[in-house]
Amino acid sequence: MKEYQTITEISGPLVFAEVDEPIGYDEIVEIETPQGETKRGQVLESSEGLVAIQVFEGTTGIDRNASVRFLGETLKMPVTEDLLGRVLDGSGQPIDGGPEIVPDERRDIVGAAINPYSREYPEEFIQTGVSAIDGMNTLVRGQKLPIFSASGLPHNNLALQIARQATVPEDEDSGEESEFAVVFGAMGITQEEANEFMEDFERTGALERSVVFTNLADDPAVERTVTPRLALTTAEYLAFDKDYHVLVILTDMTNYCEALREIGAAREEVPGRRGYPGYMYTDLAQLYERAGRIEGREGSVTQIPILTMPGDDDTHPIPDLTGYITEGQIYIDRDLNSQGIRPPINPLPSLSRLMDDGIGEGLTREDHADVSDQMYAAYAEGEDLRDLVNIVGREALSERDNKYLDFAERFEAEFVNQGFDTDRSIEDTLDIGWDLLSMLPKSELNRIDEELIEDYYREDAESVEAEA
């Protein structure tokens, strides 16, 4: 391994060095500053005689006398089952004071694409215990379903609730529910947020089945481009080699994208929308697509990335590109939050693309799809009418319209608003759905099969409501 003291340029997170041997693209580099500090980096561009290096820990303290060592390999993550229960920093070093990690294997963190032919279509229902998700936007094993949130909203609480409650109802014979291993990748979150997560993990005992990677807000930004890859490499190992069902929570993807932009700007690349690099779609896809099931393997990787939308704007490149890659999205809504609805999930713009195949008879319940459809339509109608009420008042509306308004209110107050500590089974969720739908006359339930209406409709709902 050759050492160079040939740095020619230092600019932002980038270091340029002259070399006299060929250096591989993406190779790992160690830079030792004159003060004896060692920083790690990665080759971003390699040409004859000159390489551009992106330094993970920031370039502070590097001068032209610093020595550069090329390690001759790309960045690898040491993986082992023993990682469960461990807390690591954003570049994969343990920070929990535990023993040294003895890896079974060292895996390339870039991760090859799963051959679409080898995938298995995800269709196993995950019960999160959150009605707005289970009932309306069902999550399945192997899905990638992001939470679209914004600053000041309780997306972390929701993520924790899901991590705590998520189970897959197994066969009735074994009577067991399988739990998830959680891989948690934090990028640029504050120490306080990190504490919140850690405390919850410890309190509920979830830490034992978790691997935590934390890159904090004051850790180097460039390191954030590596953290999710380490997390996903670990998740893939646990899922596809060790048969775990892994739930990966990545927060906050917005910080990750900011780091990408920073590197792009330092390299003087032609920027795409809002200054983000033109390859951001591909880059994000290389993370999000590392979820799924593989034919013939026990385990699965399910991803819940969290992102905060700048200015609550979902047309911003980060949520926009994410929405185009992921299989749906869950919206956290500011209005619902200020009304005290917990969790403040707005089901209307939310979506789970894999829902249709994961629900129904034998999976959840025969009426699931129809109930969900009907509630969507009814809630959308109620929401529309609210605008009208502001202008003409409730008295001016017909009886039918008033029913829809009532429906929308009870839908938020009873169906969505369950608190962060309530764990509802899918039966409970659907039963609450029928309670609400039975406020409407049968003839309005045009999306539900007639037989199901006969079986589930509550004839007494209106009288019950009247008494109340």
Add this chain to the structure above:
Amino acid sequence: MSQATQDSVREDGVIASVSGPVVTARGLDARMNDVVYVGDEGLMGEVIEIEGDITTIQVYEETSGVGPGEPVESTGEPLTVDLGPGMMDAIYDGVQRPLDVLEEKMNSAFLDRGVDAPGIDLEKKWEFEPTVSVGDEVASGDVVGTVPETVTIEHKVMVPPDFEGGEVVAIEDGEFSVTETVAELDNGEEITMHQEWPVRQARPAAEKKTPREPLVSGQRILDGLFPIAKGGTAAIPGPFGSGKTVTQHQLAKWADADIVVYVGCGERGNEMTEVIEDFPELDDPKTGNPLMARTCLIANTSNMPVAARESCIYTGITIAEYYRDMGYDVALMADSTSRWAEAMREISSRLEEMPGEEGYPAYLAARLSEFYERAGYFTTVNGEEGSVSVIGAVSPPGGDFSEPVTQNTLRIVKTFWALDADLAERRHFPAINWNESYSLYQEQLDPWFVENVEDDWAEERQWAVDVLDEENELQEIVQLVGKDALPEDQQLTLEIARYLREAYLQQNAFHPTDTYCSPEKTYGILTAIHAFNDEAFKALEAGVPVEEIQAIEAAPRLNRIGVQEDWEAYIEDLKAEITEQLRELY
């Protein structure tokens, strides 16, 4: 991908620099768009720029670890696809490597690098049946024999376009592999079942004609309001979650094309898996055989190399043209052309080209129109008629249709199906906005519908459009004053429009019956609503209050026609009941 033949010895070079998928080489003697093998692992790439001694290459595989000094080997051939029997029921990546073969060769569920495989099985024996005999004259493009490729598709073996043709001196039936000669001509040309064709070049055809036949999709809003022709072009733009992919899948399933080429360009892996798992189990409504038997899949998912994403569109259209030459009607779905455009942008920015609008290269419009222009209804070289219809999904950032890819696409395509996030949010699917969408094929297709479905097809459609337009205007007033402030006849119009939306425009892709709706049934539903309209207005004129008309029990049953298998009887019955219930009121 094709095993390119090395006719001329060209000089090999060495890598000068590597930056993501863009590699430069020195000392390489290659032409523009030649395929090269890069580095010790032999990664496949294509020449995209030549400047003095420096050749720029886009690499179709991950370049991690590749460094300067490694060799670059030229094949002296442009990027080609292998054409021959075996392409139906196949699944390829963007450069036509069969993904099932790759899985086997790599012995892993993950895609490794540096593994190549021919697009069609070169060993497999096919049953060849000659259609010409010794002594016959054949020209280039002529069919010399057939091969039963799948239960549905009879593969026609043609004289390659670059052959001169002549008198057949030897031809025999029997079992052959695609590389074995099946016919010999007097000028020494030997015909095999295997052809190669450069993907960026359109295959020749005799004449392009005006399309006059619809590509029936089984989707009410498409066939009924915005039809596409066989050989036509359509764009489906929409924000995420509005149902582009479901619409594309529906078309791939139910469109009455002979062949479907489905290009998953930079989209989700699980979506392709869904197609692979679903299609073999679904029956083609035309033949009753499995859908997969007429389908070729090209899957270059979003996390697969970006350069291969750029080429997958061309791979798809070349395969489509090849089947068109046999006289088939081919439908190509490209999901999504925005990802293709982004791949161009990514490569272009790595080349440090001067960007056009929003960072896209200045040649974006030219590439898009070149691609869509390869669609059409053709007379093929051998005098048959065949067509390629192209349906491209567009994913505009933020759902904003004013962005360059949507705008440049709209300048070329003749059918526009605008997907709408608002409709999707209220679960009105397919979420195609009927006010914004259009089809310029309507008039040239009407005669077909008149002849094959019903005489007043166009008039009925116009009636529906008028009612929906009126609803659109009335809704603006309703937003201000409420529905009850409207005069009764307008309230009734709103009610009729609601049934048009719910019973006619909406269609449940996941319902076993409703997922496909024949043009006859499409027409039937429309006339049922029209009949209700006529009776309801008669009742209104006779003095019946609008609330009572709305309340009749039979009307909501209009919404259930879609899910009826025996819809003809159901509609007759329903019409009679509606009439009876309305007449009772006065």
